Amino acid sequence: MIRPEKLYPPGYEWKREVRGLGALAAMASLYSLIYVFRLGTMVSNLYQYVEERRFLKEGALAESFGALAAGSWVFFAFPLMDILFLPLQHYFSYWRQTRSIYVMRRLPGRGVVLKSCIQAPALYLAALGAEAALLYGLYLGLYFLVVPGECMPRFL
């Protein structure tokens, strides 16, 4: 099993980076829950209530999934921007306090500096993508679960 610190420049404070990025990703996920509220409101608008009984409105058509989910992902831009900036931050860490870049540039192995700068951000990107995909899948499943078949729009 690979030790996480091997993915970063030597001595890099990676735990702080992971915590910060984790918080941003959690915020993005929380914000995306706005979709669930929108979905709930939209579904309840498909119905009318007669003497406390719920009936589908005549010709009621649900909003498309795309329209409902639009904007739910906007907070993912923050961790994404952070991740895109991280390779530079990793690289400049070799100039912070000392010039450890001098040692890195003498290493016989090819691409060691590059790897230490992009490995972790690439993993973050994959994790963030997976998180967004998982939420997307969940939300889409939820859409199919709660929207009555006869109200489904032609295009999702």
Place this chain on the structure above:
Amino acid sequence: MLEIKKVSKTYAGKEGPQKALAEVELALGQGEIVGLLGENGAGKTTLLKCILGYLPCRGEILLDGEKIGRDNLARLSFATCEHSFFPNLTPCEHREFYEMHFGNFRAGRFETLMDFFELPLCRSLKTFSVGQQNQFEVIMALCQGADYILMDEPFAGNDVFNREDFYKVLLGILEPTETVLLSTHLIGEVENFLGRAVLLRKGRVVGDITTLKLEEQGKSLMEYVKETYQYRPDRVQKALEEIL
């Protein structure tokens, strides 16, 4: 053999290009201990960084006839007063890192030197005093397993006893195949330690002499440096007289 052929370096300055090195020619053989001496701004650091490829330059730098590149750069090590260790790592972690990347890492020498200088093995380098950090910087340059060990003012901040110890240890541990190029201002201190002195002035090599030759001439290294630099000892007295 490390050959430096017609190496020139120019920096862009506010008042036009500044020549830092001008056609420097130098050859370092195996096993030599060479002092690179010169006033501030003479080009000592620039020359070392050009050799290591940290600064682009004109001319040619060859290591046993080959250009210095990825394949042979690990044959050079570098200790600098700017420090090049990883401040958040401990000496133990440095050893692990060097062992992983430098096949010729000298683990035995590392342990001996760490022990001799009584440096803690499990504390991060950022908690070390400047003197200890200097010692560690030099230790890593000596233990990398390089054939050519370049040092740029490595003892700035160390006390005189400490420096003295280091010179003695260096002489004791270096193998005949190891070459040291030491840039320093401490001419008097390194005199007995060097085998050869190269003097730089305004980016040019203005002197290159072995200490054996100096002995034959009955001169001290300081005298040679002053002579080569055309140092005028009466200059200060005259200036003071003019002021007063």
